[in-house]
Amino acid sequence: MASTFQKQPSLYSSFRVQCRVLGALLVREMLTRYGRHNIGFLWLFVEPMIFTLGVTALWTATKSVHGSDLPIVAFALTGYSSVLLWRNMPGRCIGALWSNLSLMYHRNIKVLDIYLARLILEFGGATISFATLSLLFISIGWLEPPQDIMKVVAGWLVIAWFGSALAIALGALSHESELVDKLWHPASYLIFPLSGSAFMVDALPKAAQDIVLYIPMVHGVEMVREGYFGNRAHAHYDLGYVIPFSLVLSFVALMIVRWVAARVVPE
């Protein structure tokens, strides 16, 4: 058995090290990604905002069919913001270890920290973008304030949890196989139309509903929409499915990270 022996620090001091390392990684990530030029780290949420605004404009212009009487602006905002959340998290974590291999020389920094730092950034960016656009649309009257804001938050967190677990699993796997990177791009595009962002589950035939509800992020998006529109959304979701799913996926993701961390070779 390979083992590396060291004194066991207390839980509290480990927690402090963890916070410090994540903080340092966050700043580092922000600086390398956005630099100090023009608006700097504001790009963190300006970029997803531009995305969401563009899609909202497109869907409004083409009067996209979404199978409900919900206003198209609100529909696009809730839908596309959710896509950004679950799609960008794996996108940022895939290959993250390769570009940060040299950090493995600092024993306080673990493989998981690299993924966590990127996930926190991605979650922050998508959340600020969603919140800012919501406030903007509400203030100019394009959007009613959400009926149940806690449900919006809960749905959002469900998507984020699933997205993070998926991101860590794919990110760690991508260190062992380039296939993950190659396949994720087509996969994310193919899942997008199925992810519940561009339709309401209620508008689908019963047979299609049953299939679509196997896709975890659909539940989160439906929840966000129920929070926003209340009963008008006729949301279909089952926390009894999506929470165990995310829990198992998180567990698998951590196992993969552990496996990869034992094999990692710094440059």
Next chain:
Amino acid sequence: MIRLTDVRKVYHTRFGSNLVLDGVGFELHMGERLGVLGRNGAGKSTMVRLISGAERPTSGRIERTMSVSWPLAFGGAFQYMLTGVDNVRFISRVYDQDFHRNLAFVEDFSELGAYLREPVRTYSSGMRARLAFAISMIIEFDCFLIDEVGAVGDERFHARCNHELFGKRGDRAMVIISHDAAYIRDNCNRFAVLHGGKLVLYDDFEIAYADFKELIGWKPPPGWPNVEVPTA
């Protein structure tokens, strides 16, 4: 103390598995400076990475009761998009050190001036080495791992490095890898030769060096060491 017990490291490559370290073991205490000789690809840097904890052995134990540095003068630990100052800030935060005190030291030692505020990718290799070494010195480790510190930089830089390492930090433990045998002879008090996955330890440099030369098949030219340089 650092103790390696029967450490093995296998890399899986396209042409099968490659046994790089085959049962390496030694103990290193404070004040001991172990110089490791070995030809290119012998596994010296792999051994250093294992001691640093950046990588794990395939089997065997590595025990550390003292803090161990990353491989010194190693530029890879930096983010090239960031400035020198950003890198100092990052390391200071990760190791919970006072940033301003560290920055003052790095400014003084690296002599990079205004370049410290430019991205590291604009630096020459000598400038990178100066920054890397300076940053390595801001954390007070018990054991320093030194992988070819003399490869880049000018005389002044080498002299200053030697003063920081062997003058100010002569009481620490060190593992030093170099292809410059004289550097190892002058600065180490224990010696080792790594060859074919095995590490053989010596107390005497001359014996270690003689064995090493024999292992790598170095034959002295006739009349050595008084050889006439052939002229064209």
